[in-house]
Amino acid sequence: MILVAGATGKLGRLITQQLIQRGEPVRVLVRQDPGDELGHLVEVAYGDLKDPDSLQMACEGVDTVITTANSTARGGTDTIDSVDLAGNRNLIDAAAAAHVRRFLFISSLGADPDSPMPLLRAKGLTERHLAGTDMAWTSLQPNVYMDLLLMAVVGGPALQGAPVTLVGEGRRRHSFITMSDVATYTVAALHSRAAENQTLRLGGPEPLSWRDAVAAFERHLGRPIDVVTVPVGEPVPAMPDFIVQLLTALEMYDSPLDMSELAETYGVRGTSLAEFLSGAVPVSPVV
Numbered sequence: 012m013i014l015v016a017g018a019t020g021k022l023g024r025l026i027t028q029q030l031i032q033r034g035e036p037v038r039v040l041v042r043q044d045p046g047d048e049l050g051h052l053v054e055v056a057y058g059d060l061k062d063p064d065s066l067q068m069a070c071e072g073v074d075t076v077i078t079t080a081n082s083t084a085r086g087g088t089d090t091i092d093s094v095d096l097a098g099n100r101n102l103i104d105a106a107a108a109a110h111v112r113r114f115l116f117i118s119s120l121g122a123d124p125d126s127p128m129p130l131l132r133a134k135g136l137t138e139r140h141l142a143g144t145d146m147a148w149t150s151l152q153p154n155v156y157m158d159l160l161l162m163a164v165v166g167g168p169a170l171q172g173a174p175v176t177l178v179g180e181g182r183r184r185h186s187f188i189t190m191s192d193v194a195t196y197t198v199a200a201l202h203s204r205a206a207e208n209q210t211l212r213l214g215g216p217e218p219l220s221w222r223d224a225v226a227a228f229e230r231h232l233g234r235p236i237d238v239v240t241v242p243v244g245e246p247v248p249a250m251p252d253f254i255v256q257l258l259t260a261l262e263m264y265d266s267p268l269d270m271s272e273l274a275e276t277y278g279v280r281g282t283s284l285a286e287f288l289s290g291a292v293p294v295s296p297v298v
């Protein structure tokens with residue numbers, strides 16, 4: 012039995028769907044009735060990462076745990092400290108106590124117990140805690156998702172015919188990856204001995220700068236897109252703070268990843284930005 016924590020979220024749902032397609036027995040850890048097809052095709056265990064007792068029952072009879080759960084799009088009592096740090100620690104401890112054999116953790120590129128960024132610090136501390144157990148672990152460290160940040164920064168304005176706003180010059184290169192590819196790597200790693208007790212750094216097939224991404228959208232939409240740049244550290248009008256912070260951080264380094272070896276090992280044909288756009292972004296007149 013595979014327990015998925017985070018199955019009501021975007022990546023957790025993709026992973027759960029792939030597991031169902033492969034005929035794997037799946038139990039999802041949820042806080043509310045997941046409804047729809049998810050609730051009918053899998054076992055459901057009710058629990059909250061902040062409630063250790065609920066996790067003990069959820070882990071009973073489980074061979075493998077996969078967690079994508081995180082607090083970033085939640086709020087209230089779900090915080091980096093309560094969910095990403097203490098909550099994942101609770102889940103790891105419950106899994107170890109239930110003699111779970113295998114544990115896959117969706118971390119993040121840059122995870123580091125000493126990171127000044129709270130989420131990356133929590134990811135790094137979780138990785139360290141997991142590695143200290145007897146379970147065979149895999150930490151998957153994806154680079155930035157195409158589906159979320161690229162769509163928010165470039166796709167949203169481009170589809171509305173508005174200028175794209177970049178923090179800095181936008182020439183740093185990062186291996187953006189689709190969530191679908193992250194799900195495929197995760198499911199492939201599940202049964203791979205080679206992935207046990209390993210950290211897998213995941214990126215897409217091509218490193219891209221924000222300027223490259225704008226050019227790809229221009230080719231896809233068949234029209235030019237204006238770009239406005241705001242120097243690092245200056246206020247960015249009408250952009251949410253967390254996106255400004257992310258763009259600022261991404262202006263500090265390049266993160267190209269050579270994925271050729273991992274892609275071959277795990278049988279993943281990485282999705283390029285052009286392929287992603289042709290599947291996800293309809294070409295329509297400016298709205």
Ligand SMILES: NC(=O)c1ccc[n+]([C@@H]2O[C@H](COP(=O)([O-])OP(=O)(O)OC[C@H]3O[C@@H](n4cnc5c(N)ncnc54)[C@H](OP(=O)(O)O)[C@@H]3O)[C@@H](O)[C@H]2O)c1
Binds near residue numbers: 022060078080119120
């Ligand atoms: N965005 C990026 O570019 C990026 C890059 C690298 C790595 N990542 C990582 O990728 C992963 C996938 O994120 P996502 O976008 O799929 O997340 P998401 O859509 O925001 O989903 C969050 C999931 O976590 C669950 N959750 C939150 N608090 C919980 C709690 N206290 N107890 C139980 N479940 C709880 C949510 O359940 P409810 O529905 O009940 O709230 C939901 O299923 C995350 O680990 C993220 O850190 C993201």
